[in-house]
Amino acid sequence: MKEVFIGRENLQRLIGRWAKDYRVYVPVTFDIMNNEATPDYELVAGEVPEKLHLEGAALAHTAKSFIFYSREVVAKYPSSDPEADVEAPPTVIVGPRACDVRGLAKFDKVYWSTVHFTEEYDDPFIIEKRKNTYIVSLDCTAAKETCFCTMVGGEPYPKEGFDLNLAPIDSGFVLTIGSEKGEKLVAGSDDLVSELQSTHGQERERSRNSVTEAVNRQNADFRVEGSFDRYDLEGSPESWAYVTQNCVGCGACNRVCPTCTCFLLVDQRAKGGYERTRNWDTCLSLGYARTGGGGNSRPELLQRLDNRLRCKFEYSRDRYGLVTCTGCGRCIDACMGKIDMREAIKHVVTEKAKA
Amino acid sequence: MKNLYRPIESVIEDIKQETPNINTYRFRPKEPVTFAAGQFVELTVPGVGEAPFTPSSNPNVTDTMEITIMEVGSVTEALAKMKVGDTVGIRGPYGHGYNLTDFEGKEILIIGGGVGLAPLRSLILALFDDIDRYKKISIRYGARTPEDIVYKDLLPEWEKMKNTEVQQTIDEPHPDWRGTVGVVTVLLDDLPLVTTVDVDVPFHAETAIACVCGPPIMLKFVNVGLLQKGFKPENIYHSMERNMSCGLGKCGHCMLGEYYICKDGPVLTAAQIEKFGDPF
Ligand SMILES: Cc1cc2nc3c(=O)[nH]c(=O)nc-3n(C[C@H](O)[C@H](O)[C@H](O)COP(=O)(O)OP(=O)(O)OC[C@H]3O[C@@H](n4cnc5c(N)ncnc54)[C@H](O)[C@@H]3O)c2cc1C
Ligand code: SF4
Ligand code: SF4
Ligand code: FES
Numbered sequence: 001m002k003e004v005f006i007g008r009e010n011l012q013r014l015i016g017r018w019a020k021d022y023r024v025y026v027p028v029t030f031d032i033m034n035n036e037a038t039p040d041y042e043l044v045a046g047e048v049p050e051k052l053h054l055e056g057a058a059l060a061h062t063a064k065s066f067i068f069y070s071r072e073v074v075a076k077y078p079s080s081d082p083e084a085d086v087e088a089p090p091t092v093i094v095g096p097r098a099c100d101v102r103g104l105a106k107f108d109k110v111y112w113s114t115v116h117f118t119e120e121y122d123d124p125f126i127i128e129k130r131k132n133t134y135i136v137s138l139d140c141t142a143a144k145e146t147c148f149c150t151m152v153g154g155e156p157y158p159k160e161g162f163d164l165n166l167a168p169i170d171s172g173f174v175l176t177i178g179s180e181k182g183e184k185l186v187a188g189s190d191d192l193v194s195e196l197q198s199t200h201g202q203e204r205e206r207s208r209n210s211v212t213e214a215v216n217r218q219n220a221d222f223r224v225e226g227s228f229d230r231y232d233l234e235g236s237p238e239s240w241a242y243v244t245q246n247c248v249g250c251g252a253c254n255r256v257c258p259t260c261t262c263f264l265l266v267d268q269r270a271k272g273g274y275e276r277t278r279n280w281d282t283c284l285s286l287g288y289a290r291t292g293g294g295g296n297s298r299p300e301l302l303q304r305l306d307n308r309l310r311c312k313f314e315y316s317r318d319r320y321g322l323v324t325c326t327g328c329g330r331c332i333d334a335c336m337g338k339i340d341m342r343e344a345i346k347h348v349v350t351e352k353a354k355a
Numbered sequence: 356m357k358n359l360y361r362p363i364e365s366v367i368e369d370i371k372q373e374t375p376n377i378n379t380y381r382f383r384p385k386e387p388v389t390f391a392a393g394q395f396v397e398l399t400v401p402g403v404g405e406a407p408f409t410p411s412s413n414p415n416v417t418d419t420m421e422i423t424i425m426e427v428g429s430v431t432e433a434l435a436k437m438k439v440g441d442t443v444g445i446r447g448p449y450g451h452g453y454n455l456t457d458f459e460g461k462e463i464l465i466i467g468g469g470v471g472l473a474p475l476r477s478l479i480l481a482l483f484d485d486i487d488r489y490k491k492i493s494i495r496y497g498a499r500t501p502e503d504i505v506y507k508d509l510l511p512e513w514e515k516m517k518n519t520e521v522q523q524t525i526d527e528p529h530p531d532w533r534g535t536v537g538v539v540t541v542l543l544d545d546l547p548l549v550t551t552v553d554v555d556v557p558f559h560a561e562t563a564i565a566c567v568c569g570p571p572i573m574l575k576f577v578n579v580g581l582l583q584k585g586f587k588p589e590n591i592y593h594s595m596e597r598n599m600s601c602g603l604g605k606c607g608h609c610m611l612g613e614y615y616i617c618k619d620g621p622v623l624t625a626a627q628i629e630k631f632g633d634p635f
Contacts, residue, residue: 084358124356262607293427318613
């Protein structure tokens with residue numbers, strides 16, 4: 001992959017050039033209540049914001065929200081066109097981290113032709129947006145307390161799956177071009193980049209190593225025997241009941257997760273007939289597996305949390321050859337029951353070993 | 356790109372009442388929706404929503420499709436209020452059909468409970484179209500009461516088909532009922548425990564095929580019963596009831612472990628689900 005150097009001001013200019021042809025989202029911090037600086041994405045309208053938030057770890061918002069909307073009309077009937085009516089303007093997202101980028105791989109497996117699904121199952125709404133979305137990812141420069149990417153086969157910096165990647169260093173950024181789409185974003189901007197110096201590369205390695213070590217260090221206590229991609233979480237109902245005791249079934253964990261792909265189709269009246277909307281759904285809800293007449297294959301909350309975690313580690317592995325927990329820690333941050341999946345896995349696996 | 360979520364307008368051509376809460380509807384889709392026995396479709400009641408159903412008509416008839424539907428909740432109740440001439444939506448077909456070439460030359464046991472005979476009817480009709488290819492067809496059907504029996508007029512016709520038998524049971528004794536009484540598993544009682552190919556017994560469990568559809572509790576007990584009788588797990592086909600939203604292997608609702616029932620099923624063999632213990 002081609003790598004160049006770009007200074008801070010020049011990056012600002014480059015983003016400004018994108019904003020002429022694309023919708024561009026950049027990470028900034030918002031002052032919400034208590035003056036806490038909360039980083040989130042902002043759509044560039046006019047000038048590129050002066051203070052971009054390009055350090056730290058993953059934002060609360062996942063990259064998935066840009067291709068998989070929480071609610072979207074997917075059909076209008078009765079008089080509907082066989083072709084999908086998809087609105088997917090070219091969009092650049094600056095700021096996804098490694099755990100977001102890895103999450104998109106699950107979407108590609110589920111929604112795009114893979115060995116499991118033939119082309120006739122391609123989802124136009126996801127694919128058109130995916131094709132028109134340009135991922136400009138970032139190395140993490142610090143870990144959140146809940147980050148554990150290195151425990152699930154990842155690193156705090158993207159290795160693939162991005163169009164451009166920015167690695168912050170003292171004097172600017174190492175810019176890596178990861179795809180043809182990435183080439184397109186830097187084409188005609190040779191005036192803003194320069195050749196990479198070996199010191200730039202060394203600086204980036206130092207930063208990457210130190211963040212990796214920090215993530216490893218903060219998770220040392222959660223390590224269990226065996227490799228994450230071989231976890232067998234078929235634990236006892238008691239161990240799952242213990243893990244689930246503070247779960248209220250709110251589904252916050254599903255919503256913030258970069259690899260939760262599930263949805264529910266809901267029909268309603270609309271102008272000229274009816275419309276079908278696709279809505280994010282959550283496997284933690286009682287109704288998720290409910291069948292006609294009131295049957296339910298997962299009536300207990302503990303069965304549903306068990307299903308969620310095993311979906312990430314076992315079922316996706318068996319189905320797609322992917323472990324679909326990317327260790328972003330968002331579900332831990334979001335949980336009002338303070339359920340930490342690192343502890344949950346450790347508990348289930350160690351109880352199992354004892355049995 | 357083609358829109359996977361679009362329902363195809365379909366007109367209700369006929370409604371036949373089977374039982375107080377089950378009707379058979381004949382639909383004529385505006386664009387052909389062809390299916391193989393065992394596949395299912397998503398049926399839209401406009402503005403109310405969708406639900407998955409397996410057509411009950413002959414798959415070799417392609418311009419119309421019949422579905423036998425029990426009223427249980429929002430979509431099915433709204434459908435029950437519709438009339439001949441009204442429009443619904445259909446998309447599909449989804450999932451795999453039965454691999455009928457695997458059934459050739461074999462004894463086929465078809466076990467249905469309640470409205471569960473409906474999805475099996477398309478299989479039965481497909482088998483009848485090539486009846487000489489199969490050694491024997493035995494249809495065993497259980498309903499709660501005589502009133503709850505679907506296809507009352509068709510069952511006697513089926514019995515007249517070559518190499519075909521029909522056995523029925525109802526759950527509780529009833530003044531109008533002369534036949535077998537007991538839940539559907541009593542219809543497995545005449546199957547011999549151990550068989551050899553040259554003895555004249557109703558079924559040769561080691562080679563016979565069983566296709567089962569009905570409420571989860573029935574599947575559970577029939578599965579145990581058939582395994583005890585020596586049926587091979589790979590020859591027992593269960594129609595799995597799961598919540599389904601998309602039918603396309605995407606929404607996640609139907610998942611059982613790594614399987615999408617909508618995509619890998621809706622019919623799975625006992626061998627495929629063995630590892631889940633009691634997944635019904
Ligand atoms: C492959 C397949 C084939 C089938 N074939 C047939 C057939 O041939 N004939 C037949 O009669 N039936 C068949 N069924 C069963 C049929 O799909 C159900 O009876 C039907 O879905 C019931 O829909 P409903 O809206 O009327 O019922 P409801 O009970 O209202 O709805 C069940 C659905 O609505 C949702 N829901 C309802 N209430 C709640 C709640 N409180 N909270 C959350 N969610 C809720 C659930 O998502 C669920 O999917 C089949 C099922 C499958 C999977
Ligand atoms: S966020 Fe926590 S409380 Fe809510 S469903 Fe997930 S695990 Fe349960
Ligand atoms: S399961 Fe939790 S930690 Fe893993 S990817 Fe999803 S939100 Fe992140
Ligand atoms: S019904 Fe949506 S994945 Fe099977």
